Amino acid sequence: MTSQTIPVDPFDLIVFGGTGDLSERKLLPALYQRQKAGQFSEPTRIIAASRSALSDEAYRDFAGRAIREHVAAEEIDEEELRTFLARLAYVQVDARSGDGFERLKEATEGSRAVRVFYLAVAPALFGDIAGNLAAHGLAGDGARIVVEKPIGRDLASANALNDAIGRVFDEHQIFRIDHYLGKETVQNLMVLRFANALYEPLWNSAHIDHVQITVAETVGLEDRVSYYDTAGALRDMVQNHMLQLLCLTAMEPPSSMDADAVRDEKLKILRSLKRIEGAEAQKLTVRGQYRAGASDGGAVKGYTQELGRDSDTETFVAIKAEIANWRWAGVPFYLRTGKRLAERVSEICIQFKPVPHSIFGDSTGTVMANQLVIRLQPDEGVKQWLMIKDPGPGGMRLRHVPLDMSFADAFDVRNPDAYERLIMDVVRGNQTLFMRRDEVEAAWNWIDPIHAAWDDNRQPAQGYTAGTWGPSGAIALIERDGRTWHESG
Ligand code: BG6
Numbered sequence: 001m002t003s004q005t006i007p008v009d010p011f012d013l014i015v016f017g018g019t020g021d022l023s024e025r026k027l028l029p030a031l032y033q034r035q036k037a038g039q040f041s042e043p044t045r046i047i048a049a050s051r052s053a054l055s056d057e058a059y060r061d062f063a064g065r066a067i068r069e070h071v072a073a074e075e076i077d078e079e080e081l082r083t084f085l086a087r088l089a090y091v092q093v094d095a096r097s098g099d100g101f102e103r104l105k106e107a108t109e110g111s112r113a114v115r116v117f118y119l120a121v122a123p124a125l126f127g128d129i130a131g132n133l134a135a136h137g138l139a140g141d142g143a144r145i146v147v148e149k150p151i152g153r154d155l156a157s158a159n160a161l162n163d164a165i166g167r168v169f170d171e172h173q174i175f176r177i178d179h180y181l182g183k184e185t186v187q188n189l190m191v192l193r194f195a196n197a198l199y200e201p202l203w204n205s206a207h208i209d210h211v212q213i214t215v216a217e218t219v220g221l222e223d224r225v226s227y228y229d230t231a232g233a234l235r236d237m238v239q240n241h242m243l244q245l246l247c248l249t250a251m252e253p254p255s256s257m258d259a260d261a262v263r264d265e266k267l268k269i270l271r272s273l274k275r276i277e278g279a280e281a282q283k284l285t286v287r288g289q290y291r292a293g294a295s296d297g298g299a300v301k302g303y304t305q306e307l308g309r310d311s312d313t314e315t316f317v318a319i320k321a322e323i324a325n326w327r328w329a330g331v332p333f334y335l336r337t338g339k340r341l342a343e344r345v346s347e348i349c350i351q352f353k354p355v356p357h358s359i360f361g362d363s364t365g366t367v368m369a370n371q372l373v374i375r376l377q378p379d380e381g382v383k384q385w386l387m388i389k390d391p392g393p394g395g396m397r398l399r400h401v402p403l404d405m406s407f408a409d410a411f412d413v414r415n416p417d418a419y420e421r422l423i424m425d426v427v428r429g430n431q432t433l434f435m436r437r438d439e440v441e442a443a444w445n446w447i448d449p450i451h452a453a454w455d456d457n458r459q460p461a462q463g464y465t466a467g468t469w470g471p472s473g474a475i476a477l478i479e480r481d482g483r484t485w486h487e488s489g
Helices: 021-036 056-070 078-086 101-108 123-135 155-166 184-194 225-231 233-250 259-272 280-284 303-307 418-428 437-457 472-479
Strands: 011-016 045-050 088-092 114-119 144-147 174-177 208-216 285-291 293-295 298-300 316-321 333-338 345-352 371-377 381-389 398-406 462-465
Touching: 011 021, 011 101, 011 418, 021 056, 021 078, 021 418, 045 101, 056 078, 056 088, 078 088, 088 101, 101 123, 114 123, 114 418, 123 144, 123 155, 144 155, 144 418, 155 437, 174 418, 174 437, 184 233, 184 371, 184 381, 208 233, 225 233, 225 303, 233 259, 233 316, 233 333, 233 345, 233 437, 259 437, 280 285, 280 316, 280 437, 285 303, 285 437, 285 472, 316 472, 333 472, 462 472
Parallel strands: 011 045, 011 114, 045 088, 114 144, 144 174, 208 333, 285 462
Antiparallel strands: 208 345, 285 316, 293 298, 316 333, 345 371, 371 381, 381 398
């Protein structure tokens, strides 16, 4: 048995929003995969709760379709799928009025399994659901609650949401998902840094010139008009995923993998980020919005055409961030993320400083500085760029080549979806990969002044053609410093 298949205790998972998009695309497929991997113990039950009137049978049909659509055909085992669907039940609830919570109580009463409430619903319902769970005696000590982003749109609204949940659940029962933390390569960042002696002595401003974090997507608005246009890329991607990647790259070594040991270190980084405010935002940040262009081999509309009205919401953001502490003083962290970019790629690029003196003459080729590229998706892997001698007797010629570790080549296993890991961690009660309340607050504390500065400066979103690497301002942001964005490949 591999560590992937160590069974967890039996659990009752109650999914609010059980018929929604997240359940369909992510939660049901992830749960099916975990059962198939042998991770469930009996009796484990999954109860979907939502407003529609559905029978258990109708919900099982829905779930079966979702799994067939979102799990690769070769991964579907008919017997396994039947067993999985048999553990599903459906309860009609109304989060606002509280109708149906008594039925939920009856459905779970007497169970000794770990009880998890997963709120795959709009954040506006978090407070009502938590209140109704408490009112119906469902939120006891052993219960856990899982919430998804967006946790607020600024510090004040995040606090209101956290307060509403916090009135019913203690912090150790609250699991705030940032699905980037469930990605294999993101966890691997901690292993790379802290299970190898090689990097840590060099991991500081004496040896690192700068860091780049890119999360580029080729998709556009998709079907998320109402949410995305009120959020924009800074709230949607930077406040959570990008800052979490920055934290794991920059944090001090925690003393253990204990949840608070890791989260304490991340928090220190968030609190050390130099505030970007006022006129400085014009120098240190770039907002962009895609125009019509070509993506994934076809012509695509611009953002406002997709939206059907005018909007200044940013679909791209680049930021030059700095961490004001001893380790990182003077080392820029360049962040960029956007929709409808040239390629789907997420990576962290650590650019080391050049050697202090080259003993090789001009004719041998330039001595390039080392670079470590951690590729989160797709083609997960790590590339360590080094200088080597070009083989052959024709004199001393130098070349920059990667030590290339592609995970797909190195390990012959399916790369599990982030949700598989995260849901099992909730059942295990392990909060290491979940955001603590103070982390969410510190992240908003850094993001809010940027939004305020954008408003004050009336900093418009610069247009970029879909299928390119973003607005020219993003290139200027880094080139002004004599650096360039890392080209993936
Ligand atoms: C979500 C954002 O949190 O992450 C989306 O709301 C984005 O806008 C998505 O597309 C990206 O996730 P992934 O796992 O596809 O990189």
